[in-house]
Amino acid sequence: MNNKLVNVAVVGATGAVGEQMLEILEERSFPVNTLKLLSSKRSAGKTLTFKGEEYVVEEATEDSFEGIDIALFSAGGSVSKRFADAAVKSGAVVIDNTSAFRMDENVPLVVPEVNVDDVSKHNGIISNPNCSTIQMVAALEPLREAFGLNRVIVSTYQAVSGAGVEAVDEMNEQSKDVLEGRDFEAKVLPVSSDEKYYQIAFNAVPQIDKFEDNGYTFEELKMINETKKILHDDQLPVAATCVRLPVATGHSESVYIEVDKDGVTVNELREQLEKAPGITVTDDPSNQVYPMATDAAGQDDIFVGRMRKDLDNEKGFHLWVVADNLRKGAALNSIQIAESLLKKELI
Amino acid sequence: MNNKLVNVAVVGATGAVGEQMLEILEERSFPVNTLKLLSSKRSAGKTLTFKGEEYVVEEATEDSFEGIDIALFSAGGSVSKRFADAAVKSGAVVIDNTSAFRMDENVPLVVPEVNVDDVSKHNGIISNPNCSTIQMVAALEPLREAFGLNRVIVSTYQAVSGAGVEAVDEMNEQSKDVLEGRDFEAKVLPVSSDEKYYQIAFNAVPQIDKFEDNGYTFEELKMINETKKILHDDQLPVAATCVRLPVATGHSESVYIEVDKDGVTVNELREQLEKAPGITVTDDPSNQVYPMATDAAGQDDIFVGRMRKDLDNEKGFHLWVVADNLRKGAALNSIQIAESLLKKELI
Incomplete structure (x- = not known):
């Protein structure tokens, strides 16, 4: 420098x-x-x-x-x-x-x-x-480089801090209201600039950002289009479903990929990710070790776990990718x- | 009768x-x-x-x-x-x-x-x-019957009541502790009979039931194997990632399917589901209408929304399926x- x-x-x-x-x-x-x-x-x-x-x-x-x-x-x-x-x-x-x-x-x-x-x-x-794109592409790039990448399907589990301080405040206040049996009115989430507001406390809301005419949210299209742009691969099939959760900080993602190379093992995936910059592999199911939002919050790295081969598609793999959406995101x-x-x- | x-x-x-x-x-x-x-x-x-x-x-x-x-x-x-x-x-x-x-x-x-x-x-x-299987297969069967089914990939957003009354109590008490800055010790979730317990309040935990040797949880294998058995199709590729959320009641599922028939439209999917028993289509993105756990809790039906065609695979579709896990589940x-x-x- x-x-x-x-x-x-x-x-x-x-x-x-x-x-x-x-x-x-x-x-x-x-x-x-x-x-x-x-x-x-x-x-x-x-x-x-x-x-x-x-x-x-x-x-x-x-x-x-x-x-x-x-x-x-x-x-x-x-x-x-x-x-x-x-x-x-x-x-x-x-x-x-x-x-x-x-x-x-x-x-x-x-x-x-x-x-x-x-x-x-x-x-x-x-x-x-976009925050949800960053953590996914950082986990995918070492795998794409080593094995090629033919397909990405992601379902997200996103924290409210991605929608700003007001959204975190709303989640906390609403949670107290629900726990204490008080009435409340949602005013911020899912999208402060949209028409309707829904309960986020103890709920899962399948809308982040506004809807486009094709039935996708803008957040989903961001993940799809940004991933192709960052990976320099316009033809890469990418699908996304983005969901807001009552989590303060830390986005989690259930990611399915298909690699190009034959015969890749989970251990080879692990090796690539273990040496990748900015990635920590947190993956020991026999000891209940996997990434979680509460552990990722405040951390710089992107955490990858739950790595396993698809049971039907020899080139298919599943990953669970978690990162602090305000920091790395x-x-x-x-x-x-x-x-x-x-x-x-x-x- | x-x-x-x-x-x-x-x-x-x-x-x-x-x-x-x-x-x-x-x-x-x-x-x-x-x-x-x-x-x-x-x-x-x-x-x-x-x-x-x-x-x-x-x-x-x-x-x-x-x-x-x-x-x-x-x-x-x-x-x-x-x-x-x-x-x-x-x-x-x-x-x-x-x-x-x-x-x-x-x-x-x-x-x-x-x-x-x-x-x-x-x-x-x-x-x-299993609760998470029931709501998914009930939504898939009308589509399988009409269009054939070649692939299912699901990521779940599951409520704690699936783990029993103690799990709901733990979520509620822990939520209060987190909101009021008190220390707490997790004792029930993710799996009361397993070794380690993790925070469920304001978190997303990618473990439901114990892990098998292949890196899948038993819950994931239940979804995979039960779906094949109920649909009488041992060869159907089914993949599942099961995640526990801080939601009391109501499982949500992000489901990707590939149908067999060419040229199927989202409207045709909708028509099949609208006439299917036990299903309510809740799908009007332009008015922010989609299923949510808070709306499904206490209801008998299975709610399906966020229906949209995959942007890359002409036979691929995405659905968001929500039901009361204690009732229909x-x-x-x-x-x-x-x-x-x-x-x-x-x-």
Whole structure:
């Protein structure tokens, strides 16, 4: 890594992911020169701490990005669409954790363990993939590389923190209401900008993000399309069913894959994953060892277990993939992208 | 149905499923002549109400079944193994809601909407399938009949009541502990008879029942093998990943199928399911209408939604199947089997 000190802006600093970004910049000793915390007008004026110093959050405007090298955006797609161009014009590289530019062919979509070289192709903006996509492709890439990949079918078990701090608060308050027999009104989940709200406490809700005309949710299409883009394989069949659970942090995924190579064993899968960066294999069924959201929360790695061969398809395998959706699924991956820019001397 | 009045015994009357059985016998005006409530020694002496009358629960012994026509067992596999023969020798037909005899080739495994004619082949015992199997095969059979079925891959989202009243209590107490920041010790879930216990509150645990040597849980193998048996298709490829959630009642399932016929549309799937017995189609994504555990709890039907065509496989479809695991998944299905015996004049 070069010795450059970096002027960093965090847009959406007061959100669930923004807070994680500050923590992770500090944990990983990212070479921050100046730090600018930006937010909507509503949150401006709040104070946040970074390396023991207090920072006042400012309202983001088009003029906020002067002198900024890296702008980490995580304040929703409309904020990214509104300010990313201004940030790029000011000379910053935007690392955007919203869906605003992910499928734009001029914007690299990067999971550093999978396609770090794509960062070099940026035109000012690099997109951070969707949380549920990141953990899956990071687990699949070592297998794709070793054995080829012909099919992916995933069903997700996603935490409410992916829908923001308000969603976590709603889950907690609603859980208390249910346990104590009080009436309540759902107001945030499944999708705060949609028409109807449903109970998340002690429930499983098969809707994350809004529905498209083809009956898929946008979250499902994100997983499908982003996976193909990151793995550079437009023809890879990928199917997804995305479900929200009453879990605070930690997405779990039941993933079925078909590899291309004949005669692959579960042990060979395990070997590939054990040596893969950012992956911890947690898989010892005889001792009831498998990944769980409660263990993954707060961790950087992606945990893979329940690895087993399909009983009918000789090339089919099942995996259970769990990661902290705010860390590897969002803040950590964004900062790893920033680190790769530094390492490649692209800023 | 004939006009016979039936002498009924319920073994495991004080359990979660036993209580549902009494409710459903009453709701459906099952022609009960005498009712005998049986349990372990521990629960004997308790009082339960049926049609406004109180019944004292007796300890089950080999002599408990004299004069009984139908014995509904739901007290665990070991109890069924211990007393089913005695019940059959006394002249009763045993309808067993445990895994004890399900894969025995002399024992029919019956979901009345799917394979009711199999009840005629009984030799004293009829098995009630596993809860997660019942709701899936009932949704699949109308599609198999119309379009053929070549592949099933299911990931489950299962409620804790499937593990008994103690599991529901543990989930509720643990949820309070987590919400109020208290320490707690898991003692029941994921599997009370296994070695290790894990947090279920605000978590997703990929273990239901114990692990077999091949890395699958027994619950997963139940879904796989029972589905083949009920659908009379040993060659049908079926894969399952079974996951326990912090939901009290209502199992949800993300089901991927491949049909045999070319050119099938989602509308044709819908038509088949809309006219199928015991199924309610709950599927209008543009209005955020889909099945959820909280809506299915307390209902008899199996709810199917999120129906959509796979984006890569022309014969592939995705479904979200939800049902009350204690009712259709256990008590109701057992009593429907009893009703079919009456209707066919087999008792």
